[in-house]
Structure formats: C-alpha cells, structure tokens
Amino acid sequence: MSREAIETTGKVTVCNAVTGEMEEVERVVRSDEEWRRQLTPEEFSIARKAGTEPAFTGRYHDCKEDGLYVCVCCGNHLFSSKTKFESGTGWPSFTKPVCDRNIRTDLDTRFFMNRTEVLCRRCDAHLGHVFDDGPPPTFQRYCMNSASLRFVREKGLQR
Numbered sequence: 187m188s189r190e191a192i193e194t195t196g197k198v199t200v201c202n203a204v205t206g207e208m209e210e211v212e213r214v215v216r217s218d219e220e221w222r223r224q225l226t227p228e229e230f231s232i233a234r235k236a237g238t239e240p241a242f243t244g245r246y247h248d249c250k251e252d253g254l255y256v257c258v259c260c261g262n263h264l265f266s267s268k269t270k271f272e273s274g275t276g277w278p279s280f281t282k283p284v285c286d287r288n289i290r291t292d293l294d295t296r297f298f299m300n301r302t303e304v305l306c307r308r309c310d311a312h313l314g315h316v317f318d319d320g321p322p323p324t325f326q327r328y329c330m331n332s333a334s335l336r337f338v339r340e341k342g343l344q345r
Contacts, residue, residue: 198307201285203254203263208287214260214309221259229258232333236296236303236312241276244332249278252340255330260309262288264335265328273320273327278335280328281320291316304328 197210216224221234231237241247246255255265255278265280273279283289287307294303294315304313313334320327 200262200288200308203266203284203288211262211308216309225258226333229333232331233257233259233311233313236294237331238314239277239331239333244277246278246332246335246337247276249337251337254284254338254340255280255335256338257306257309257311257313258334258336259311260306261336262306262308264288264306264313265330267340271321273329275327275329277314277329278332279320280330281324281326283328289313304330306334 196213198213199208199210201207202209218234222230225233228239232239249267249270252267254263254267256263263284265278266284269281271279271281290305290307292303292305294301301315302317304316305311306313311334312331314328314330317327317329318325
C-alpha cells in the first residue's frame with residue numbers, strides 16, 4: 187500500500203499491549219512544522235522523513251531492560267523487550283511487533299533496493315525495515331531506529 191493511499195484522518199484500531207485490549211484511537215496527523223516542534227531534529231529526520239541513524243549509535247541498540255517500545259511521535263505500542271534480540275547489526279531488532287495491527291508495511295525502493303519498510307499505523311512514522319533473516323519462531327528481524335522509538339520501563343507501564 188503506498189503512502190498516498192493511506193487515510194489521513196479518522197480512527198484506527200490498535201492493540202494496547204498493557205491490557206491486551208483492542209482500542210479505536212484517532213489517527214495522529216500533523217504538519218511538518220508541528221512535528222518539528224514536537225521532535226528533536228534527529229527524530230524528525232528519521233521518523234518523519236524516513237532517515238536512518240548510523241549503526242551502533244542509537245540509544246536502544248543495546249538496551250536490555252524489560253519494557254515496551256512505543257512510537258516517539260504518537261505513543262502507539264510497538265515492540266516488547268521480550269521479543270528483542272541481539273542481531274549484531276547495531277540497531278534494535280525484534281522478532282515481532284506487539285500486535286500486527288499496530289504497524290503497517292510498505293515497499294521501499296529507495297537506494298536501488300527493494301525492502302519492506304515498517305511504519306506506525308497510527309501516525310505513519312518511519313520505524314525501520316523488516317527482513318526475513320531473524321531467529322525462530324518468526325524468522326523475522328524488525329530492524330528499528332532508536333530515534334523512532336521511546337522506551338517505557340515495565341514498572342512504568344499503567345494498566
């Protein structure tokens with residue numbers, strides 16, 4: 187599905203990873219100017235303009251704490267630390283999202299490659315890419331940019 191075909195207003199149904207409940211939430215749509223005010227320059231460049239941080243530089247590539255990774259732009263629940271693994275790539279890597287409904291994928295043909303881009307379903311933030319070279323049981327490697335994520339420690343999660 188192309189970026190242009192995505193609804194830009196209305197509601198989406200996502201999974202609350204803390205309660206396990208499906209929730210209907212408003213899509214988060216902002217102008218570039220509004221995103222720039224909310225995000226750091228690095229976060230804006232990566233999450234809103236599909237950039238990539240250099241390997242081994244992101245704040246979460248070696249994070250080993252228990253918790254939840256949420257979208258830096260809208261707070262949508264994305265990945266659990268329980269599915270995080272050391273891929274050796276220098277980016278936080280996960281075997282699966284907390285719920286398939288919380289992300290969406292799109293074909294990325296930039297840089298003369300065919301890759302599968304991973305985006306936040308709620309706000310269309312660029313998160314990273316997914317590859318078919320991960321460990322069992324999914325054999326997927328969700329290779330994410332730290333700058334597109336915010337980590338919430340398990341003890342800070344509210345039901």
